[in-house]
Amino acid sequence: MTSGRVASKGSQMLDKVTAGEIGAEGIGKTFGHFTALDGISLTVGRGEFLTLLGPSGSGKTTFLMILAGFEAPTSGRLTLNGLDVTRTTAEDRGFGMVFQGYALFPHMSVEQNIAFPLKVQKRSAAQIRARTDEMIEMVGLGGHGHKKPAALSGGQQQRVALARALAYEPPVLLLDEPFSALDRNLRGQMQDEMRRIHRDTGTTFVFVTHDQEEALALSTRVAIFNHGRLQQIATPREIYDHPDNRFVAEFLGDINVLPLASVVMQEGAAQAVFEDVPLRVALDGRDPTEAVAVRPEHMHLALARPAEGNAIPASVREIVFLGAETRLTLASPGGQPLVLSIPSEAVPAGLVPGAEVWVGWPEDKGVFV
């Protein structure tokens, strides 16, 4: 556990850092006739880890570039700690930035890369030396300081990029899909590292990714983008359990979306009909819509109609054993596909494709989307 000791030393040094608070009001960006961003308003609190999540072309990277100052918004206002920075150049904002592909200086050693922003700030040679060593230790690259980036692995280059971006204690660190080039194992490690570094530095992080697992694992809050609009911004848990709309429901994790034939209000709950089956849906402060969404792990399988909760008849199409869990694909009588994820020991013995079963879920686990 050498990293633990190093980490606490790092946090002492970095305690004085004042993390920035970002405010975006109605940020819009158009390229010719194409609207890349449409009225994005959000705030990023001091020391928060906000992830911008969305499919490619959703505007998340454009928004990050506007935060960094590399792109100017077509409309809207941007503030840092309450001060308007909409027209401030990237140099003067001085946000740390980690790019996809790392963007290290290939002609400089690891140390020179990390020292670069410190030299820009004209710190003393002794300070630069001390701070560079400290950052190299913090990202676990001791002994690699003299190497050129080309001599390092992808994961190591990523650490250099992170150390360089954090070396000068920027108020905000922006990360543009930093792990997209790494393999799965390394990604997991880097995510743990990232959480630790975020905790130790206390800096505000804004992270762009299209990987939903990464977003859930790292963030204090997630902002979901689609077609240049902000779909929802909330904690990972809230977004997962209470997606605001169908796009969010389907984008983050797996979900079964059941189209409804009709919805009637009754005693604070909604009476809905899916195919011929009556369902009850908790309202949860929302207005009823034309579909109800249920997560695969909230559904259970029964051989006879359950007495409690909602249930629809279905026939088994496919059974995939994944270890602790088993993933079942089913179809309703009307042909609607259903996906279930249940503990493997809960799979009835002798279940085979073609079997007729019931799929049930508690009323409060279905949400209108």
Added chain:
Amino acid sequence: MRNLSKPAILLGPLLVFLCLTYVVPFLGILRWSVTLPEPGLGQYQAALSDPLILSVFWRTLRICAVVTAVSVAAAYVVTLLWVRGGPVQRLLIEFCILIPFWISVLTRAFGWLALLSNKGLINTWLQSLGVLSEPLSMVRNEFGVIVGMSHFLIPFAVFPLASAMRNLDERVLLAARGMGAGRQRVFWTVFLPMTLPGVLGAALIVFVFALGFFVTPAILGGGRSVMIAELVYLRIFQSPNWGLGAAISVILMAGVALLMGALMRAVRPGDKS
């Protein structure tokens, strides 16, 4: 096997052509240099001990070094404006690079003569404006040769530089700016070092090309700034001494080969990153 043999067959005709047009004549020259007028290395000894020939070698190296520095520096600025400019600026610079590129070397040399000679446009204008009383001698000396050669060679330096500048990852520059570095610092500490392999490549092309220049120095040097190619021409066509001309050619070729080998070895490690 198939994958290997196919390109070989496609390359074949080119290799045969290059063999016939370069290697065979060069072997002939090599033979002359050791057989004319009598077998032996006498001509090499003569070439390397003749103070006139040595001074021409020395002048050639000096002129080529200056021409390389001038062309590459000018080409660097032109390429920077070309690659990183807006669409109108890019088109304009493309015109300025390509049009002279298509004009014969002879025409261009005479063009410079018309501009730079004692009764040329520049001297006439400066004298009629009263800036000069005596004409400035800008041709029939090394200055004229350097101007003419640099002008001819700039486009050859532009292309390797453009490829180096275009292949540069834009995000590296953004990263530098994001860390608070101003334009000047980004240029000197990031952009220039990262395009250095392109600079070396351009310098090599220009220098090697410049060594063999004949028409431009003959016209703009006016027989006073004789360079090595002109000396070879004089030895072969005017004071018929084919063996000596051939020996000088071989010395030039060997020098070029050594230089290219050394520079390519120096550039290679930087290319990878």
